[in-house]
Amino acid sequence: MPFTPPKESYSGKVYGVGVGEGDSAVTVGGENVLPFHSFEGETPNKPIIAYEIQDVPPSDWPKDVQEPFKDVSGDPVQWAKFCQDTLKAKAIALRLVGTHPDMEDRSVEDAVKTVTDVLGAIEVPLVILGSNHAEKDAAVLVAVSEAAKDRNCVIGKAQEANYKTIAAAAIANNHKLIAMSELDINLSKQLNILLTQMGFDKEKLITDPMSSALGYGLEYTYSVMERIRLAALTQNDETMQPPMLGDVGVYVWKTKETHAPESDLPEWGSLPERGIAWEAVTATSLLIAGAELLVMRHPKAVDAVDKFIAEMEG
Amino acid sequence: MALTGVAIFKLLPKTNCKKCGFPTCLAFAMKLAQRQTELDLCPDVSDEAKAQLGEASAPPIRPITLGAGDKAVKMGEETVMFRHEKKFVNPCALAVEIKDTEDEAAASEKVQAVLDSEINRVGQFLRVDAIVLSNDSGDAGKLEALAKLVAGKAPDVPVIISTADAQAGEAALKSFEGKKPVLYGATADNLDAMAAAAKAAGATLGIKAGSPDELSELTEKAKAQGVEDIVMDSGARKAGEIIRDNTLIRRAALKKSFKPLGYPTITFAVREDSLLEALVVATGIAKYSSIIVLSSIEKWKNLALFTLRQNIYTDPQVPMQVEQKVYDIGEPAKNAPLLITTNFSLTYFIVSGEVENSRIPTRLAVMDCEGLSVLTAWAAGKFTATKIAQFIKESGVEDNIEHRELIIPGYVAILSGAIEDKLEGWKITVGPREANALPAFLKSREAA
Ligand code: B12
Ligand code: SF4
16 A cells, blocks of 8 residues: 555645844744644744843742843843843843733833833844733833834734724834734634724734643643634634744743742752743643744743754754 | 445345344444444354454554553554544653663663652653663673563563564563563564564564655555554654654544554654753654653653643543542641632642642532633632532531631632622631642631
């Protein structure tokens, strides 16, 4: 019985979304096959990892992931430059977590200044994330969109509760937009439809189906991503064709596995390595499920995932 | 593809004698096609038809067991490409490689690490499942010595013997009689001798090829030699090759009923860089490997890989859950605190783990919410004041305690008033939001 490789051709394609400017601009997505299936179609762009930085010092990050940034993390500009110049980041994700009312409740003006300063210091593309407080984000993200006008940033996250204002600002200032919904393919589809109905170009969207960490609901994110990607490719469902975001670091570095010292749980092994592996394995799984843009924290985890991507594509 | 009802009907006696319990041969054939009845029910079916139908009704990926006894691992039998379609059936086996060029101390240490690898996560016992014995030396004596060492120290751990030399394999297999090992290393050059050695020892044959195409030729040849149990290595080593070959192989087996590739697969993920190795293993876990071979099994790496395997292989329809009841943690006295949570396994094990950490004997009432987490269950209307009140009353816990105070999760603080209304005479206390604050919370109450 001769073997004929059962290759598939897909009717749909993932939009290629360009972010940033000049030589350091990158394109996320663009493939017309399942993740890493370069044997049966086009995968023109490698997945991109953005280093996560924030507007306030990362005092709630575990020690192991604070450590690599300890000399720069007091100042978002230094932090961003360190990621770009020393760590060779291909993109940076600035999370304005300090604007959250339960954190420092930093003002819109503070946020605008941080974004302006960071943008002034780097060339690589910038992802600008709010604090995930729907109301505050509406105000903060509108203002920072303006401050970053025409820099082709990614703004996020627009959610059901605040998408109108944030999307309008992204349109007015020529940015790409992350649309986030909660672990449900239908909610994700619905939000994309609402956004396109208000005039947002669907080819400028990035879908965030909501991430989760290894061991803490990863299987839900994994399967929602696979289902979104299958809908995009096999059913040519245009509302499911934006590339996807895996917001990895923020979920991973909350888990007990990235905190608990080996002395408490000897059977879990060395803590620094465990935390890094937790982030790298979560990220890899989401890439395999369909994410094209990752937001990550630990340089060693980022390095390993970059090597993995090279092996996948090579 | 399995045979259609009509195709099966053509192979039946067509007498409509009803001895099978169905009114007609066609009705019986239709049920057979849906795998809802057994061919044996027809006493008159010909041997030839039996053979043809047996072949067609066999699972598309052959079930094979690795090892014997409590630590045996089932492989194959998968039915879908994506986990949301249906549960992935048999979690892949993780195997660590020991080379026969390593000295005895290093080898013993690895064997011990395998024996010590078991971890309990969310109620499941997870471990490194198997050991690969590699004949890197090319010396039959060394492989045999390693086999004796492993069989002596870890008699229950399944093994895969890796060699290109059938005689060396034969000698090593002697240490694992009746234990269903794999003899890996059959290629176009040595297939006959390796097949004979595997058959004689009752071992599964591991075939290594340079492509899925060559692999399918070799499995056919082995089958012609009478070998039924095979694991397949397409030769893929890089991550991109692994996802490609594993995908093509599983598609061929499931969608084209291509029998020559309808066997479990073995993937070699071995890398110098242990973290990168973990990511290649992750590819195999997510994408269709049945056995994955690692070079090292540090505890941090095991934990991450076991957890990923558990996540990928859970049932997408039914969350992992625990039994509804009031659990005693420690030996709670009549005045010990009473906590309530939902029966999602992850929730239960996190909360009970933190209560154990507090070392304060406690009762934990676990309510059936169809395996949903606290907030999900609340949002889905399954963790409501009425249902909580009813559960507490019916649980009989009132007979075992002398107080009337129930501690609820901080995330559902909003329920406290309503529960007090429904549970007469009870006081509701709102606990912390995150379980990791429970030890401090319970201790401070104790002190007060
Ligand atoms: C995975 C998930 C799902 C999975 C279900 C997983 C499961 N088996 O439960 C799926 C995809 C099916 C799902 C569905 C829904 N979900 Co949902 N889901 C989540 C998610 C991402 C994680 C939940 C989880 O596993 N948590 C981990 C467990 C361990 O947490 P836990 O049970 O709460 O336990 C912790 C604490 O509560 C505490 N604790 C537990 N017990 C006790 C007891 C005591 C005494 C104390 C002191 C503490 C304590 O300790 C634990 C660890 O700290 C959350 C968002 C998030 N990141 O939290 C949303 C979330 C829970 N879902 C939500 C919603 C609305 C839903 C849906 C109704 C709609 C939807 N979005 O799809 C449906 C309902 C399902 C149904 N059948 O109808 C909302 C709830 C909103 C709210 N505030 O009420 C959330 C918060 C998302 C959000 N921000 O909107 N969901
Ligand atoms: S027992 Fe066999 S021959 Fe008789 S009706 Fe059933 S299938 Fe037909």
